[in-house]
Amino acid sequence: MSATIEFYLTQAEKCSTEAEASALTQVRDRNLRAAAAWQAMADKLLHTEQLRAEKDRLAAAARG
Secondary structure, eight states: OOHHHHHHHHHHHHHHHHHHEEEEEEHHHHHHHHHHHHHHHHHHHHHHHHHHHHHHHHHHEEEE
């Protein structure tokens, strides 16, 4: 299964929502850490896709 940016962002939002709804400090902190991790994965994938697109653009320009 290939992960998508949308999936990562959905998971981050879900964890953030659960953190806001939690009355327990440890649960809130765990969900906030998870949200940050999901967001980092989304950011990394977005950056990778941007680099790949730039590489493809440069290769196409070099070909013609």
